[in-house]
Amino acid sequence: MDCLNCESVLPGVKIITTAEGNCIKCGKKITPITERGVEDMAFAHWAYIYSTIHAHTGMEEESKEYITNKHHYLTAFIHGFKHGQSQKRQ
DSSP: OOOSSOTTOOTTOOOOBOTTSBBTTTOOBOOOOOHHHHHHHHHHHHHHHHHHHHHHHOOOTTSHHHHHHHHHHHHHHHHHHHHHHHHHHO
16 A cells, blocks of 8 residues: 655555554555545546636536536546556556
């Protein structure tokens, strides 16, 4: 499991933890990323992306473009994240 708090950790490098499950570099608790956690991240990122799109184009949440873009962004984010996690394990 990798520590998401330590930016100095290279991909694929395993983190050494304390008996309590804390990273020995930063001391923070290491928790595995769950499916729900990935979805929460995707929605948080979408909120930022939408705010940027809205500021530049005025696209409203009720529009067909909004619904389509949100669907594609969220599914692509989650799909890509899963590929990244899979590659880290190899």
